[in-house]
Amino acid sequence: MTQLEDVVRLPAPRRVALGWAFFERQTNLWKRYWAWEVVWVVYGVVNTLAITFIAKEASHGGLIRPGEVSRLTLFLLIGTLTWAYLSAVLDDMSLVITWERWEGTIEHTFMTPVSRTIHLIGMSVFGVVHATIRTAVIMACALPFFDINFSHVNWTEVVAVIAIGSVSLVGLGILTGILPMLYPERGVQMSFMVQALVLLVSGVYYGIDVLPGWLQAASHLSPATFMLNGVRAAMLNGAGFGSEGRTLLILAIFGLVMVPSSLVVFAAAERWAKKTGRLKRQG
Amino acid sequence: MNSAIRRPSEVPDDQVPLDVRNVTKRFRRRGRGQSQPGPGGRRRTYHTAVHSVSFRMRPQEIYGVIGANGSGKSSLIRILSTLIIPDEGDVLIFGRDALRSPASVRPLLNRVSADPSFFRAMSALENLLFYGRAYGIAGPLVRRRSLDLLTRLGLEHEAKEPMTELSRGQQQKVAVARAFLTGPRLMLLDEPTTGLDPRSKRTVQSFISDVRRDGVAILLTTHDMEEADQLCDRLAFLAGGRIVAEGTSEELRAHVAGSTTRNADDVDMEDVFMAFTGRSIEEDEEEPESREELQNDTA
Numbered sequence: 001m002t003q004l005e006d007v008v009r010l011p012a013p014r015r016v017a018l019g020w021a022f023f024e025r026q027t028n029l030w031k032r033y034w035a036w037e038v039v040w041v042v043y044g045v046v047n048t049l050a051i052t053f054i055a056k057e058a059s060h061g062g063l064i065r066p067g068e069v070s071r072l073t074l075f076l077l078i079g080t081l082t083w084a085y086l087s088a089v090l091d092d093m094s095l096v097i098t099w100e101r102w103e104g105t106i107e108h109t110f111m112t113p114v115s116r117t118i119h120l121i122g123m124s125v126f127g128v129v130h131a132t133i134r135t136a137v138i139m140a141c142a143l144p145f146f147d148i149n150f151s152h153v154n155w156t157e158v159v160a161v162i163a164i165g166s167v168s169l170v171g172l173g174i175l176t177g178i179l180p181m182l183y184p185e186r187g188v189q190m191s192f193m194v195q196a197l198v199l200l201v202s203g204v205y206y207g208i209d210v211l212p213g214w215l216q217a218a219s220h221l222s223p224a225t226f227m228l229n230g231v232r233a234a235m236l237n238g239a240g241f242g243s244e245g246r247t248l249l250i251l252a253i254f255g256l257v258m259v260p261s262s263l264v265v266f267a268a269a270e271r272w273a274k275k276t277g278r279l280k281r282q283g
Numbered sequence: 284m285n286s287a288i289r290r291p292s293e294v295p296d297d298q299v300p301l302d303v304r305n306v307t308k309r310f311r312r313r314g315r316g317q318s319q320p321g322p323g324g325r326r327r328t329y330h331t332a333v334h335s336v337s338f339r340m341r342p343q344e345i346y347g348v349i350g351a352n353g354s355g356k357s358s359l360i361r362i363l364s365t366l367i368i369p370d371e372g373d374v375l376i377f378g379r380d381a382l383r384s385p386a387s388v389r390p391l392l393n394r395v396s397a398d399p400s401f402f403r404a405m406s407a408l409e410n411l412l413f414y415g416r417a418y419g420i421a422g423p424l425v426r427r428r429s430l431d432l433l434t435r436l437g438l439e440h441e442a443k444e445p446m447t448e449l450s451r452g453q454q455q456k457v458a459v460a461r462a463f464l465t466g467p468r469l470m471l472l473d474e475p476t477t478g479l480d481p482r483s484k485r486t487v488q489s490f491i492s493d494v495r496r497d498g499v500a501i502l503l504t505t506h507d508m509e510e511a512d513q514l515c516d517r518l519a520f521l522a523g524g525r526i527v528a529e530g531t532s533e534e535l536r537a538h539v540a541g542s543t544t545r546n547a548d549d550v551d552m553e554d555v556f557m558a559f560t561g562r563s564i565e566e567d568e569e570e571p572e573s574r575e576e577l578q579n580d581t582a
């Protein structure tokens with residue numbers, strides 16, 4: 001892996017400066033496309049409300065006791081917000097190649113001396129920051145609609161789960177970002193399908209034990225499953241590092257395995273694209 | 284100009300900027316093309332875009348690559364840009380192996396392609412800022428150089444407009460600025476003046492001769508024979524992916540004159556183009572393909 005070696009050889013401030021190029025570019029793009037951000041936030045808020053109101057309906061319909069409404073509300077809220085965060089990160093990462101294909105800039109970007117590792121890490125950091133801001137805004141807009149008691153939430157644990165889980169999410173994002181490089185026409189649709197599968201198997205709005213056995217097996221391959229478990233334990237039961245240490249450890253292992261392997265797969269896919277002339281066809 | 288150009292000092296001025304040895308690139312094709320056994324013995328249709336191309340540029344030279352549409356010019360430039368990996372051959376850029384260690388040559392290179400591609404919603408300056416930073420140049424320096432280059436190209440008022448507000452020709456000039464911003468030692472120009480009005484064309488052409496004086500070697504493709512004649516020290520004619528002739532424009536004119544019993548002074552570069560690419564196109568489309576197919580089928 002010469003790429004990784006190159007990254008290690010550069011002094012740290014230079015690596016940061018190169019990664020910053022991508023962060024700054026995405027910020028500039030984001031500013032110009034602010035109307036889209038509004039669309040996504042509105043969509044996120046509406047989605048959050050639509051799903052979380054199910055808790056009220058369940059109590060009205062007599063499906064749950066009134067005392068359980070607050071807990072179900074929080075359960076569903078955790079699902080929608082975690083999913084808003086997850087899909088924002090995955091969306092940003094799936095655009096790594098696609099966006100540059102639309103613009104036609106991919107060849108120029110791939111000619112720069114920035115290693116792919118720094119390029120992708122710069123994009124990931126932007127994705128995580130972007131997703132955090134968007135999710136916080138959605139949460140701030142949705143909370144006034146519900147009466148939720150946060151007194152027993154262990155916030156440190158929540159932040160730890162999300163922070164550690166995000167690393168593996170980035171790995172997953174890099175993997176889905178590869179698809180548009182391999183399949184210029186269908187790649188985007190394929191990365192949406194991967195997202196949809198993650199949504200199904202990770203148990204966003206239900207515990208995975210309600211899934212059929214064979215789907216549960218797939219659940220354990222998705223880091224999102226463990227992220228959701230961790231966030232739920234910390235928010236619903238106030239669980240801390242002691243009882244949730246195992247979840248954090250699993251998430252850390254996911255991250256340690258998925259990020260390097262997604263970088264290796266990306267490099268292989270890039271090489272293949274360069275051999276078959278798929279990077280860009282024009283001119 | 285010197286203020287706008289940064290020269291990576293590790294490369295000595297007298298080193299050969301580009302040495303291309305026997306480079307061949309085949310692409311898979313759905314339709315017409317040579318049929319060859321692919322991996323796993325399966326028969327697939329291939330089209331040879333670049334065919335055993337070898338040449339060597341001299342320090343600070345402007346080397347023109349001329350050829351009909353589809354003759355392989357852009358494919359060759361993509362190979363040199365580390366964007367396409369060839370099937371065979373070697374590419375040395377200032378003595379560094381571009382195929383085995385592409386990262387080592389990228390800081391020395393830049394390229395202008397036939398279509399100026401940018402992040403459209405961003406301004407020229409924001410685009411240049413990104414590309415400058417991606418070559419490891421500090422932000423304030425990128426901004427200064429960018430404004431300097433854009434001014435030289437007559438775009439000082441458009442620097443902060445979104446790229447979508449610029450005309451195609453203006454965008455092409457920003458592409459020229461982007462390429463020179465990073466102080467490349469080998470510049471690959473793929474039809475840099477296509478679509479420019481006569482005055483803009485002049486601006487870009489004089490810009491190109493200027494930077495050559497700063498020690499940049501330039502590989503240029505163009506369909507403008509006058510431009511080729513005026514700018515290039517030597518020319519190579521590409522037909523069907525092969526180099527069919529190489530030399531100064533005088534040498535090539537004399538050669539064509541000799542083979543047609545005309546006076547060299549009466550032969551212009553368009554005649555040279557016709558002579559070297561016209562015949563070869565037919566040759567490329569019929570003879571070699573069927574010939575190779577026969578060889579392959581009997582092999």
Ligand SMILES: Nc1ncnc2c1ncn2[C@@H]1O[C@H](COP(=O)(O)OP(=O)(O)OP(=O)(O)O)[C@@H](O)[C@H]1O
Nearest residue numbers: 277278281283310332351352353354355356357358
């Ligand atoms: N990535 C690719 N995949 C498949 N075929 C390709 C690819 N790139 C180029 N080709 C084919 O290789 C041949 C040479 O194309 P190339 O773009 O290099 O020509 P060119 O000389 O630049 O032409 P023009 O003057 O029109 O720009 C063409 O037949 C083209 O279809």
Ligand SMILES: [Mg+2]
Nearest residue numbers: 283356357397
């Ligand atoms: Mg071309």
